[in-house]
Amino acid sequence: MSDVLDVHLFASVFITLFVIMDPPGTVPIFLGLTSAMSRVQRNRAARQAVAVAFGVVVAFALFGQSLLSYMHVSLPALQASGGLLLLLVAMELLTGKMEEPQPSGNTNVNVALVPLGTPLLAGPGAIVATMVFVTQSDGSAADWVAIALGVLAVHVCLYLAMRFANVIHRVLGESGTILVTRIAGLLLAAIAVQLVADAVEAFIKAA
Template structure:
Protein backbone atom coordinates (compact mmCIF):
# COMPACT_ATOMS: atom_id res chain seq x y z
CA UNK A 1 0.00 0.00 0.00
CA UNK A 2 2.85 2.37 0.84
CA UNK A 3 4.22 1.91 -2.68
CA UNK A 4 0.99 3.33 -4.11
CA UNK A 5 0.03 5.79 -1.38
CA UNK A 6 2.26 7.51 1.17
CA UNK A 7 -0.17 7.49 4.10
CA UNK A 8 1.98 9.78 6.23
CA UNK A 9 2.23 12.39 3.49
CA UNK A 10 -1.50 12.10 2.77
CA UNK A 11 -2.29 12.71 6.44
CA UNK A 12 0.06 15.70 6.64
CA UNK A 13 -1.34 17.34 3.51
CA UNK A 14 -4.97 16.67 4.48
CA UNK A 15 -4.65 17.99 8.04
CA UNK A 16 -2.68 21.06 6.94
CA UNK A 17 -5.08 22.02 4.15
CA UNK A 18 -8.14 21.23 6.28
CA UNK A 19 -6.91 23.62 8.97
CA UNK A 20 -5.99 26.34 6.47
CA UNK A 21 -9.10 26.09 4.27
CA UNK A 22 -11.35 25.46 7.31
CA UNK A 23 -14.56 23.89 5.89
CA UNK A 24 -16.68 24.61 9.03
CA UNK A 25 -15.49 28.22 9.16
CA UNK A 26 -16.37 28.68 5.49
CA UNK A 27 -20.09 28.16 6.15
CA UNK A 28 -20.92 31.59 7.68
CA UNK A 29 -18.87 33.45 5.04
CA UNK A 30 -20.53 31.42 2.28
CA UNK A 31 -23.95 32.23 3.73
CA UNK A 32 -23.09 35.92 3.89
CA UNK A 33 -21.90 36.09 0.28
CA UNK A 34 -24.85 34.07 -1.07
CA UNK A 35 -27.63 35.36 1.20
CA UNK A 36 -29.45 36.97 -1.75
CA UNK A 37 -29.43 33.73 -3.78
CA UNK A 38 -32.03 31.00 -3.99
CA UNK A 39 -31.19 27.51 -2.72
CA UNK A 40 -30.56 26.35 -6.28
CA UNK A 41 -28.23 29.27 -7.02
CA UNK A 42 -26.42 28.67 -3.74
CA UNK A 43 -25.81 25.01 -4.60
CA UNK A 44 -24.55 25.99 -8.03
CA UNK A 45 -22.23 28.57 -6.47
CA UNK A 46 -20.87 25.90 -4.12
CA UNK A 47 -20.06 23.57 -7.02
CA UNK A 48 -18.42 26.33 -9.03
CA UNK A 49 -16.40 27.55 -6.06
CA UNK A 50 -15.08 24.04 -5.38
CA UNK A 51 -14.12 23.52 -9.03
CA UNK A 52 -12.34 26.88 -9.17
CA UNK A 53 -10.52 26.26 -5.90
CA UNK A 54 -9.47 22.76 -6.96
CA UNK A 55 -8.26 24.01 -10.32
CA UNK A 56 -6.23 26.82 -8.74
CA UNK A 57 -4.63 24.51 -6.15
CA UNK A 58 -3.69 21.87 -8.74
CA UNK A 59 -2.41 24.48 -11.20
CA UNK A 60 -0.14 26.06 -8.59
CA UNK A 61 1.01 22.63 -7.41
CA UNK A 62 2.13 21.82 -10.96
CA UNK A 63 3.29 25.17 -12.31
CA UNK A 64 3.21 27.62 -9.38
CA UNK A 65 6.90 27.90 -8.60
CA UNK A 66 7.85 28.20 -12.28
CA UNK A 67 5.20 30.89 -12.82
CA UNK A 68 6.30 32.93 -9.80
CA UNK A 69 9.94 32.68 -10.84
CA UNK A 70 9.11 33.78 -14.38
CA UNK A 71 7.13 36.79 -13.15
CA UNK A 72 9.68 37.55 -10.40
CA UNK A 73 6.97 37.32 -7.75
CA UNK A 74 7.80 36.13 -4.26
CA UNK A 75 5.51 34.03 -2.07
CA UNK A 76 5.10 36.90 0.45
CA UNK A 77 3.89 39.16 -2.38
CA UNK A 78 1.27 36.58 -3.32
CA UNK A 79 0.25 36.32 0.32
CA UNK A 80 -0.07 40.11 0.68
CA UNK A 81 -2.20 40.36 -2.46
CA UNK A 82 -4.55 37.68 -1.16
CA UNK A 83 -4.77 39.46 2.18
CA UNK A 84 -5.76 42.75 0.55
CA UNK A 85 -8.47 41.07 -1.51
CA UNK A 86 -9.84 39.25 1.53
CA UNK A 87 -9.88 42.54 3.47
CA UNK A 88 -11.99 44.13 0.73
CA UNK A 89 -14.47 41.24 0.88
CA UNK A 90 -14.57 41.48 4.68
CA UNK A 91 -15.52 45.16 4.43
CA UNK A 92 -18.42 44.21 2.13
CA UNK A 93 -19.64 41.65 4.65
CA UNK A 94 -19.36 44.10 7.55
CA UNK A 95 -21.21 46.88 5.72
CA UNK A 96 -23.86 44.59 4.24
CA UNK A 97 -22.96 45.27 0.60
CA UNK A 98 -22.47 41.55 0.00
CA UNK A 99 -26.13 40.99 0.89
CA UNK A 100 -27.59 43.52 -1.56
CA UNK A 101 -29.86 41.96 -4.22
CA UNK A 102 -27.99 41.05 -7.37
CA UNK A 103 -29.51 41.95 -10.73
CA UNK A 104 -28.83 38.70 -12.47
CA UNK A 105 -27.65 35.16 -11.98
CA UNK A 106 -24.41 35.98 -13.79
CA UNK A 107 -23.25 37.89 -10.74
CA UNK A 108 -23.55 34.73 -8.66
CA UNK A 109 -21.12 33.04 -11.03
CA UNK A 110 -18.59 35.80 -10.33
CA UNK A 111 -19.12 35.43 -6.58
CA UNK A 112 -18.50 31.69 -6.87
CA UNK A 113 -15.22 32.32 -8.66
CA UNK A 114 -14.08 35.43 -6.76
CA UNK A 115 -13.96 35.59 -3.79
CA UNK A 116 -15.34 32.11 -2.96
CA UNK A 117 -13.18 29.97 -5.24
CA UNK A 118 -10.17 32.20 -4.74
CA UNK A 119 -8.85 33.66 -2.49
CA UNK A 120 -11.33 32.44 0.15
CA UNK A 121 -10.89 28.71 -0.50
CA UNK A 122 -7.77 28.56 -2.65
CA UNK A 123 -6.04 31.35 -0.78
CA UNK A 124 -2.34 32.15 -0.37
CA UNK A 125 -2.01 29.83 2.62
CA UNK A 126 -3.43 26.80 0.83
CA UNK A 127 -1.47 27.57 -2.35
CA UNK A 128 1.85 28.02 -0.56
CA UNK A 129 1.30 24.93 1.61
CA UNK A 130 0.57 22.77 -1.44
CA UNK A 131 3.63 24.13 -3.26
CA UNK A 132 5.81 23.35 -0.24
CA UNK A 133 4.54 19.75 -0.03
CA UNK A 134 5.21 19.26 -3.74
CA UNK A 135 8.69 20.73 -3.36
CA UNK A 136 9.48 18.50 -0.36
CA UNK A 137 8.32 15.32 -2.11
CA UNK A 138 10.68 13.13 -4.12
CA UNK A 139 8.53 13.41 -7.22
CA UNK A 140 7.50 9.76 -7.14
CA UNK A 141 4.06 8.44 -7.97
CA UNK A 142 3.19 7.67 -4.34
CA UNK A 143 3.93 11.27 -3.30
CA UNK A 144 1.95 12.82 -6.13
CA UNK A 145 -0.96 10.43 -5.52
CA UNK A 146 -0.98 11.18 -1.77
CA UNK A 147 -1.00 14.95 -2.36
CA UNK A 148 -3.71 14.75 -5.02
CA UNK A 149 -5.89 12.46 -2.90
CA UNK A 150 -5.54 14.76 0.12
CA UNK A 151 -6.47 17.82 -1.95
CA UNK A 152 -9.55 16.01 -3.29
CA UNK A 153 -10.57 14.91 0.22
CA UNK A 154 -10.33 18.46 1.61
CA UNK A 155 -12.36 19.86 -1.29
CA UNK A 156 -14.99 17.18 -0.70
CA UNK A 157 -15.26 18.37 2.91
CA UNK A 158 -15.57 21.96 1.69
CA UNK A 159 -18.33 21.03 -0.74
CA UNK A 160 -20.31 19.18 1.90
CA UNK A 161 -20.00 22.14 4.28
CA UNK A 162 -21.32 24.58 1.65
CA UNK A 163 -23.85 22.13 0.22
CA UNK A 164 -25.63 21.90 3.56
CA UNK A 165 -25.24 25.61 4.33
CA UNK A 166 -28.85 26.00 3.14
CA UNK A 167 -29.96 23.92 6.11
CA UNK A 168 -28.10 26.31 8.40
CA UNK A 169 -29.75 29.22 6.58
CA UNK A 170 -33.22 27.81 7.19
CA UNK A 171 -32.46 27.25 10.87
CA UNK A 172 -30.99 30.71 11.46
CA UNK A 173 -33.48 32.67 9.34
CA UNK A 174 -32.74 36.06 7.75
CA UNK A 175 -31.84 37.85 11.00
CA UNK A 176 -29.59 35.06 12.16
CA UNK A 177 -27.85 34.87 8.80
CA UNK A 178 -27.24 38.62 8.87
CA UNK A 179 -25.72 38.37 12.34
CA UNK A 180 -23.49 35.47 11.29
CA UNK A 181 -22.43 37.43 8.19
CA UNK A 182 -21.30 40.38 10.32
CA UNK A 183 -19.33 38.08 12.62
CA UNK A 184 -17.83 36.30 9.61
CA UNK A 185 -16.83 39.66 8.14
CA UNK A 186 -15.00 40.56 11.34
CA UNK A 187 -13.20 37.22 11.45
CA UNK A 188 -12.33 37.43 7.76
CA UNK A 189 -10.91 40.93 8.29
CA UNK A 190 -8.72 39.55 11.08
CA UNK A 191 -7.52 36.74 8.79
CA UNK A 192 -6.72 39.26 6.06
CA UNK A 193 -4.75 41.47 8.44
CA UNK A 194 -2.82 38.42 9.69
CA UNK A 195 -1.96 37.49 6.10
CA UNK A 196 -0.68 41.01 5.48
CA UNK A 197 1.33 41.00 8.71
CA UNK A 198 2.90 37.63 7.88
CA UNK A 199 3.78 38.91 4.42
CA UNK A 200 5.43 42.03 5.89
CA UNK A 201 7.52 39.95 8.31
CA UNK A 202 8.48 37.63 5.46
CA UNK A 203 9.64 40.61 3.41
CA UNK A 204 11.68 41.87 6.38
CA UNK A 205 13.28 38.47 6.95
CA UNK A 206 14.16 38.23 3.25
CA UNK A 207 15.79 41.67 3.34
CA UNK A 208 17.64 40.85 6.53
Protein backbone atom coordinates in the same frame (compact mmCIF):
# COMPACT_ATOMS: atom_id res chain seq x y z
CA MET B 1 0.66 -0.37 0.07
CA SER B 2 3.50 2.14 0.53
CA ASP B 3 4.42 1.66 -3.15
CA VAL B 4 0.99 2.94 -4.16
CA LEU B 5 0.19 5.49 -1.44
CA ASP B 6 2.34 7.21 1.17
CA VAL B 7 -0.16 7.23 4.04
CA HIS B 8 1.95 9.51 6.22
CA LEU B 9 2.26 12.11 3.45
CA PHE B 10 -1.46 11.84 2.70
CA ALA B 11 -2.29 12.51 6.35
CA SER B 12 0.11 15.47 6.44
CA VAL B 13 -1.37 17.01 3.29
CA PHE B 14 -4.96 16.47 4.40
CA ILE B 15 -4.53 17.78 7.95
CA THR B 16 -2.47 20.80 6.86
CA LEU B 17 -4.87 21.86 4.10
CA PHE B 18 -7.92 21.11 6.26
CA VAL B 19 -6.64 23.46 8.94
CA ILE B 20 -5.69 26.17 6.42
CA MET B 21 -8.83 26.00 4.26
CA ASP B 22 -11.08 25.34 7.29
CA PRO B 23 -14.27 23.79 5.82
CA PRO B 24 -16.42 24.47 8.94
CA GLY B 25 -15.20 28.06 9.07
CA THR B 26 -16.25 28.69 5.47
CA VAL B 27 -19.94 28.11 6.26
CA PRO B 28 -20.74 31.56 7.77
CA ILE B 29 -18.71 33.35 5.08
CA PHE B 30 -20.41 31.28 2.37
CA LEU B 31 -23.82 32.16 3.83
CA GLY B 32 -22.88 35.83 3.88
CA LEU B 33 -21.66 35.89 0.29
CA THR B 34 -24.70 33.96 -0.99
CA SER B 35 -27.38 35.46 1.27
CA ALA B 36 -29.29 36.90 -1.70
CA MET B 37 -29.27 33.60 -3.63
CA SER B 38 -31.92 30.91 -3.81
CA ARG B 39 -31.25 27.36 -2.63
CA VAL B 40 -30.48 26.17 -6.16
CA GLN B 41 -28.17 29.11 -6.82
CA ARG B 42 -26.38 28.52 -3.52
CA ASN B 43 -25.81 24.85 -4.38
CA ARG B 44 -24.43 25.83 -7.78
CA ALA B 45 -22.17 28.41 -6.13
CA ALA B 46 -20.81 25.72 -3.80
CA ARG B 47 -19.92 23.47 -6.75
CA GLN B 48 -18.33 26.33 -8.68
CA ALA B 49 -16.33 27.58 -5.69
CA VAL B 50 -14.90 24.14 -4.94
CA ALA B 51 -14.12 23.51 -8.62
CA VAL B 52 -12.29 26.84 -8.89
CA ALA B 53 -10.39 26.27 -5.65
CA PHE B 54 -9.37 22.76 -6.73
CA GLY B 55 -8.24 23.99 -10.15
CA VAL B 56 -6.18 26.84 -8.66
CA VAL B 57 -4.47 24.60 -6.08
CA VAL B 58 -3.66 21.92 -8.65
CA ALA B 59 -2.39 24.49 -11.15
CA PHE B 60 -0.05 26.05 -8.61
CA ALA B 61 1.08 22.62 -7.43
CA LEU B 62 2.15 21.77 -10.97
CA PHE B 63 3.30 25.11 -12.35
CA GLY B 64 3.30 27.58 -9.43
CA GLN B 65 7.01 27.83 -8.74
CA SER B 66 7.87 28.27 -12.41
CA LEU B 67 5.12 30.87 -12.90
CA LEU B 68 6.10 32.97 -9.90
CA SER B 69 9.77 32.83 -10.86
CA TYR B 70 9.00 33.87 -14.42
CA MET B 71 6.91 36.84 -13.24
CA HIS B 72 9.42 37.75 -10.49
CA VAL B 73 6.67 37.51 -7.87
CA SER B 74 7.55 36.33 -4.38
CA LEU B 75 5.30 34.19 -2.18
CA PRO B 76 4.93 37.02 0.41
CA ALA B 77 3.72 39.32 -2.38
CA LEU B 78 1.10 36.75 -3.36
CA GLN B 79 0.08 36.44 0.28
CA ALA B 80 -0.23 40.22 0.76
CA SER B 81 -2.35 40.66 -2.36
CA GLY B 82 -4.71 37.89 -1.24
CA GLY B 83 -5.01 39.50 2.18
CA LEU B 84 -5.89 42.90 0.71
CA LEU B 85 -8.55 41.38 -1.53
CA LEU B 86 -10.10 39.51 1.40
CA LEU B 87 -10.11 42.74 3.42
CA LEU B 88 -12.22 44.44 0.74
CA VAL B 89 -14.69 41.55 0.84
CA ALA B 90 -14.81 41.71 4.65
CA MET B 91 -15.72 45.40 4.51
CA GLU B 92 -18.62 44.60 2.17
CA LEU B 93 -19.87 41.90 4.55
CA LEU B 94 -19.61 44.20 7.57
CA THR B 95 -21.44 47.09 5.90
CA GLY B 96 -24.11 44.93 4.28
CA LYS B 97 -23.08 45.95 0.78
CA MET B 98 -22.84 42.32 -0.25
CA GLU B 99 -26.58 41.90 0.41
CA GLU B 100 -27.66 44.84 -1.75
CA PRO B 101 -29.04 44.15 -5.24
CA GLN B 102 -26.30 44.44 -7.82
CA PRO B 103 -26.57 47.09 -10.53
CA SER B 104 -27.56 45.81 -13.96
CA GLY B 105 -24.02 46.23 -15.20
CA ASN B 106 -22.73 43.77 -12.58
CA THR B 107 -25.19 40.93 -13.13
CA ASN B 108 -22.42 38.69 -14.42
CA VAL B 109 -20.35 38.99 -11.25
CA ASN B 110 -20.05 35.56 -9.63
CA VAL B 111 -18.92 35.54 -6.00
CA ALA B 112 -18.40 31.77 -6.25
CA LEU B 113 -15.35 32.42 -8.41
CA VAL B 114 -13.95 35.52 -6.68
CA PRO B 115 -13.61 35.90 -3.75
CA LEU B 116 -15.04 32.55 -2.63
CA GLY B 117 -13.17 30.13 -4.89
CA THR B 118 -10.04 32.25 -4.67
CA PRO B 119 -8.54 33.76 -2.57
CA LEU B 120 -10.84 32.61 0.26
CA LEU B 121 -10.65 28.84 -0.33
CA ALA B 122 -7.62 28.60 -2.60
CA GLY B 123 -5.74 31.35 -0.80
CA PRO B 124 -2.04 31.99 -0.40
CA GLY B 125 -1.80 29.63 2.56
CA ALA B 126 -3.26 26.65 0.71
CA ILE B 127 -1.28 27.44 -2.44
CA VAL B 128 2.04 27.78 -0.62
CA ALA B 129 1.44 24.67 1.51
CA THR B 130 0.67 22.57 -1.57
CA MET B 131 3.72 23.91 -3.40
CA VAL B 132 5.89 23.03 -0.40
CA PHE B 133 4.57 19.45 -0.29
CA VAL B 134 5.28 19.04 -4.01
CA THR B 135 8.77 20.51 -3.64
CA GLN B 136 9.64 18.29 -0.69
CA SER B 137 8.35 15.07 -2.26
CA ASP B 138 10.80 12.66 -3.89
CA GLY B 139 8.78 12.55 -7.11
CA SER B 140 7.64 8.96 -6.68
CA ALA B 141 4.21 7.77 -7.75
CA ALA B 142 3.26 7.06 -4.13
CA ASP B 143 4.02 10.69 -3.16
CA TRP B 144 2.05 12.13 -6.08
CA VAL B 145 -0.94 9.89 -5.27
CA ALA B 146 -0.79 10.91 -1.60
CA ILE B 147 -0.69 14.63 -2.42
CA ALA B 148 -3.46 14.32 -5.01
CA LEU B 149 -5.76 12.35 -2.68
CA GLY B 150 -5.05 14.72 0.21
CA VAL B 151 -5.99 17.76 -1.87
CA LEU B 152 -9.09 16.01 -3.24
CA ALA B 153 -10.27 14.89 0.21
CA VAL B 154 -10.08 18.43 1.63
CA HIS B 155 -12.08 19.80 -1.31
CA VAL B 156 -14.74 17.13 -0.77
CA CYS B 157 -15.00 18.33 2.83
CA LEU B 158 -15.31 21.93 1.61
CA TYR B 159 -18.12 21.01 -0.75
CA LEU B 160 -20.04 19.09 1.92
CA ALA B 161 -19.72 22.02 4.35
CA MET B 162 -21.11 24.51 1.82
CA ARG B 163 -23.64 22.09 0.33
CA PHE B 164 -25.38 21.70 3.69
CA ALA B 165 -25.14 25.41 4.49
CA ASN B 166 -28.76 25.54 3.25
CA VAL B 167 -29.82 23.59 6.34
CA ILE B 168 -28.06 26.13 8.54
CA HIS B 169 -29.72 28.95 6.58
CA ARG B 170 -33.19 27.49 7.20
CA VAL B 171 -32.48 27.10 10.91
CA LEU B 172 -31.09 30.62 11.35
CA GLY B 173 -33.65 32.46 9.23
CA GLU B 174 -33.02 35.85 7.64
CA SER B 175 -32.16 37.71 10.86
CA GLY B 176 -29.81 34.97 12.01
CA THR B 177 -28.12 34.88 8.63
CA ILE B 178 -27.50 38.64 8.74
CA LEU B 179 -25.97 38.28 12.21
CA VAL B 180 -23.73 35.44 11.01
CA THR B 181 -22.77 37.57 7.99
CA ARG B 182 -21.57 40.41 10.22
CA ILE B 183 -19.60 38.01 12.41
CA ALA B 184 -18.13 36.39 9.28
CA GLY B 185 -17.07 39.81 8.01
CA LEU B 186 -15.25 40.50 11.27
CA LEU B 187 -13.50 37.13 11.21
CA LEU B 188 -12.60 37.51 7.54
CA ALA B 189 -11.13 40.95 8.23
CA ALA B 190 -8.96 39.43 10.95
CA ILE B 191 -7.80 36.69 8.57
CA ALA B 192 -6.98 39.28 5.92
CA VAL B 193 -4.98 41.45 8.32
CA GLN B 194 -3.06 38.39 9.53
CA LEU B 195 -2.19 37.47 5.92
CA VAL B 196 -0.84 40.96 5.28
CA ALA B 197 1.05 40.96 8.59
CA ASP B 198 2.66 37.61 7.79
CA ALA B 199 3.64 38.90 4.35
CA VAL B 200 5.21 42.03 5.84
CA GLU B 201 7.13 39.91 8.35
CA ALA B 202 8.39 37.71 5.52
CA PHE B 203 9.48 40.78 3.55
CA ILE B 204 11.39 42.12 6.57
CA LYS B 205 13.16 38.79 7.18
CA ALA B 206 14.12 38.57 3.50
CA ALA B 207 15.54 42.11 3.46
